[in-house]
Amino acid sequence: MHELAVTQSILDIAVKEAQKAGNRKVTDINIKLGVFSGMVPDCIQEYYDLLSEDTPAYGAKLHFEKIPAVISCKDCGKESEIERFRLRCPECGGNNVKLISGRELYVDSLEVYDED
Ligand SMILES: [Zn+2]
Structure with a gap:
C-alpha cells in the first residue's frame, strides 16, 4: 500500500508541472x-493510471531508472555497490557500514506535450 502514497506524490508533481507549462x-x-x-514499478504505473484520471497528467508513461545500492564503510573508508541487502563491507568484511544510496524514489524529470 506504500506505493499508493508515493504515486500520489508523483502525480502531484506532474500536475503542478503541467499547470506551470500552461x-x-x-x-x-x-x-x-x-x-x-521496496517499490514495484508496475504497481506504481497502475496506481498512476487510476489516480491521474481527469488531470492533465493522465496517460503519462512512467520510466524508472534504477539507482544501485551503495554502502560506505566507516572502518576502511571504501564505498561499495551491493547486490543484495547485506550490510557488510566487501572490502574488509566489517559491518560498520552505512547505506548511502539505494532507497530513494523521486521524479527526476518529466516531459510535457509540445504543441508547436
Ligand atoms: Zn570496509
Missing part, C-alpha cells in the same frame, strides 16, 4: 528508483 499534457515522467526502495 496546462499541457504530461507525456512522460522519469523516475529514479533505488534498488532497495
Whole structure:
C-alpha cells in the first residue's frame, strides 16, 4: 500500500508541472528508483493510471531508472555497490557500514506535450 502514497506524490508533481507549462499534457515522467526502495514499478504505473484520471497528467508513461545500492564503510573508508541487502563491507568484511544510496524514489524529470 506504500506505493499508493508515493504515486500520489508523483502525480502531484506532474500536475503542478503541467499547470506551470500552461496546462499541457504530461507525456512522460522519469523516475529514479533505488534498488532497495521496496517499490514495484508496475504497481506504481497502475496506481498512476487510476489516480491521474481527469488531470492533465493522465496517460503519462512512467520510466524508472534504477539507482544501485551503495554502502560506505566507516572502518576502511571504501564505498561499495551491493547486490543484495547485506550490510557488510566487501572490502574488509566489517559491518560498520552505512547505506548511502539505494532507497530513494523521486521524479527526476518529466516531459510535457509540445504543441508547436
Ligand atoms: Zn570496509
